[in-house]
Amino acid sequence: MKLYDGGRAPNPRRVRVFLVEKGIEVPLVPVDMAGMEHRGEPMTSRNPLQRLPVLELDDGIILTETVAICRYFEELHPEPALFGRGALDRAMVEMWQRRIEQNLFFGVAQAFRHIHPAMKEWEVPQIPAWGEANKPKVLEFLAILDRELADREFAAGDDYSIADITGLCALDFMKPARIQVPPELTNVLRWHEALSSRPSASA
Amino acid sequence: MKLYDGGRAPNPRRVRVFLVEKGIEVPLVPVDMAGMEHRGEPMTSRNPLQRLPVLELDDGIILTETVAICRYFEELHPEPALFGRGALDRAMVEMWQRRIEQNLFFGVAQAFRHIHPAMKEWEVPQIPAWGEANKPKVLEFLAILDRELADREFAAGDDYSIADITGLCALDFMKPARIQVPPELTNVLRWHEALSSRPSASA
Numbered sequence: 001m002k003l004y005d006g007g008r009a010p011n012p013r014r015v016r017v018f019l020v021e022k023g024i025e026v027p028l029v030p031v032d033m034a035g036m037e038h039r040g041e042p043m044t045s046r047n048p049l050q051r052l053p054v055l056e057l058d059d060g061i062i063l064t065e066t067v068a069i070c071r072y073f074e075e076l077h078p079e080p081a082l083f084g085r086g087a088l089d090r091a092m093v094e095m096w097q098r099r100i101e102q103n104l105f106f107g108v109a110q111a112f113r114h115i116h117p118a119m120k121e122w123e124v125p126q127i128p129a130w131g132e133a134n135k136p137k138v139l140e141f142l143a144i145l146d147r148e149l150a151d152r153e154f155a156a157g158d159d160y161s162i163a164d165i166t167g168l169c170a171l172d173f174m175k176p177a178r179i180q181v182p183p184e185l186t187n188v189l190r191w192h193e194a195l196s197s198r199p200s201a202s203a
Numbered sequence: 204m205k206l207y208d209g210g211r212a213p214n215p216r217r218v219r220v221f222l223v224e225k226g227i228e229v230p231l232v233p234v235d236m237a238g239m240e241h242r243g244e245p246m247t248s249r250n251p252l253q254r255l256p257v258l259e260l261d262d263g264i265i266l267t268e269t270v271a272i273c274r275y276f277e278e279l280h281p282e283p284a285l286f287g288r289g290a291l292d293r294a295m296v297e298m299w300q301r302r303i304e305q306n307l308f309f310g311v312a313q314a315f316r317h318i319h320p321a322m323k324e325w326e327v328p329q330i331p332a333w334g335e336a337n338k339p340k341v342l343e344f345l346a347i348l349d350r351e352l353a354d355r356e357f358a359a360g361d362d363y364s365i366a367d368i369t370g371l372c373a374l375d376f377m378k379p380a381r382i383q384v385p386p387e388l389t390n391v392l393r394w395h396e397a398l399s400s401r402p403s404a405s406a
Contacts, residue, residue, distance in 0.1 A: 048347045049302065061291070068298035075290035087278035088264070095271035099252065130333040144251045 002027045003069075004043065006052035009033055010109070010169040011066045015053050016203035017165045018070045022077055026055075067097070070162055082162045089157065096156040096163035103141035105170035107134040112177035135179055142181060142188055149187035153194070160198075168195040205230045206272075207246065209255035212236055213312070213372040214269045218256045219406035220368045221273045225280055229258075270300070273365055285365045292360065299359040299366035306344035308373035310337040315380035338382055345384060345391055352390035356397070363401075371398040 005028040006012035019026060031037045031052055039050045047054045047064045055063040055072070063069055074083050084093035113123040114131030149155075155163035171192045174180065181188055195201060208231040209215035222229060234240045234255055242253045250257045250267045258266040258275070266272055277286050287296035316326040317334030352358075358366035374395045377383065384391055398404060 048350075049306070049344075057291075063291075063294055063298060065298045065301045068294045068301060071297050072290055072294035075293055087275055088260075088266075090278055091266055091271045091275035094274050095266060095268045098268045098271060103252070125332070125336055127330065127333050127336060129328070130330050133328055133330060141252075147251075 001055060001057045002029050004029045004031050004038075004046065004052055004054040004056065006031055006033045006038065009052065010105070010173045011051070012053040013203065014066045014165050014169050015069050017168065017200045018073065018082065018162065020200035020203045021080065021082060021160070021165070021198075022073055024073055024077055067162070070165075080160075082160070082165075084156065084159075084161060093156045093161045093163055097161070097166055099141075100145070100155060100163055100166045100170065104138060104145070105166050105173070107138040107141070108170050108173050108177045108179060110134040111138070111179060112173065115178075116176065138174075138179055139182065142185055146185040146187045149191050154191070164191075164195055165200075167191070168201060171195075204258060204260045205232050207232045207234050207241075207249065207255060207257040207259070209234055209236045209241065212255065213308070213376045214254070215256045216406065217269045217368050217372050218272050220371065220403045221276065221285065221365065223403035223406045224283065224285060224363070224368070224401075225276055227276055227280055270365070273368075283363075285363070285368075287359065287362075287364060296359045296364045296366055300364070300369055302344075303348070303358060303366055303369045303373065307341060307348070308369050308376070310341040310344070311373050311376050311380045311382060313337045314341065314382060315376065318381075319379065341377075341382055342385065345388055349388040349390045352394050357394070367394075367398055368403075370394070371404060374398075 003015065003026045005016070007030065016028075031043060033052065037043060038047075038052050043054070044050055046056065046062050049064065051064065053064070053066065053069060055069045057063070063072055071083065074081070084090035111131045111134045113119045114127050114134075120126055145155075152158060154160050155167055171181065171188075181192065183189070206218065206229045208219070210233065219231075234246060236255065240246060241250075241255050246257070247253055249259065249265050252267065254267065256267070256269065256272060258272045260266070266275055274286065277284070287293035314334045314337045316322045317330050317337075323329055348358075355361060357363050358370055374384065374391075384395065386392070
């Protein structure tokens with residue numbers, strides 16, 4: 001198999017961090033996102049949604065969507081479990097993965113894509129008012145997350161999971177999106193520091 | 204356990220359709236979303252994100268997020284499998300669930316929330332330009348989905364899955380969002396018809 005990778009973009013990074021945490025090596029094929037290679041051929045034939053990452057299996061089957069690719073590797077290599085163990089824990093990981101994804105990761109991405117001048121050709125039409133509207137929503141969610149993290153080490157409980165990977169990539173993406181974690185959210189800052197100090201963070 | 208339900212809103216409906224397909228009965232507690240009951244107490248204590256549905260277990264543990272609640276029931280009652288069977292099939296269901304959710308379900312929801320006058324107090328600030336920007340993206344995705352559905356009966360393959368439930372609820376939500384499936388997308392229309400004719404569609 002091979003993984004078509006998108007360099008610094010946050011979704012390809014989520015899969016790379018996941019693979020390092022799992023201890024799985026997959027050959028990476030770099031795709032030049034800045035040069036819009038993912039929107040031309042042959043990438044569009046591989047993923048008509050023109051997004052990365054894309055996993056191609058040895059028999060040519062294509063798998064896209066960050067979390068679907070991660071789940072495939074979780075099924076093949078269950079240890080260490082990054083989607084939880086047992087019914088309730090798996091549901092909790094799914095809940096926090098989705099909460100962080102929808103309220104933090106997507107919000108930061110919308111702010112970046114709809115405000116940053118470099119995104120003008122990527123996000124058509126670019127609607128700065130929508131980008132700005134996401135910033136207070138991101139901060140509101142971070143305040144909720146900060147209260148949750150007062151009682152536990154990781155996003156979904158005592159164990160590191162895919163919810164933390166989504167959190168790490170979202171928090172790091174706040175820099176180009178020009179949103180800052182307020183200094184009073186000490187639990188979020190401690191969590192970010194802990195995630196950033198793992199070897200997987202450099203993936 | 205009990206499920207705090209939000210009536211006609213599309214996310215609560217996704218869980219109700221899922222439960223009917225599974226043959227699981229869970230006591231429903233209606234929450235008056237029109238009266239903003241989900242944004243007051245005690246619902247905010249149950250879900251600080253102030254969204255529905257919310258599942259409360261007998262020991263008081265709270266589970267939120269539509270897909271997390273569905274996955275919990277899938278773990279407890281594996282048959283019929285609505286998240287796929289085996290590594291690759293589960294990944295494919297996850298891929299299509301997410302593709303349909305992000306490109307159709309969320310797009311339709313954004314168009315509804317940012318344009319419909321009744322949503323003015325719900326979506327602050329309401330940004331009609333953003334609502335309108337979602338409409339062509341929804342139609343673009345439906346055209347891609349139509350080509351995919353030429354070869355298979357359901358969204359993720361030959362078996363009905365949670366990806367179809369997300370699709371059904373999104374397609375039905377297009378009516379209040381005032382977006383129409385173009386008549387040339389015959390595969391999407393056939394799929395919508397098939398999903399609508401199942402007993403679960405009335406949930």
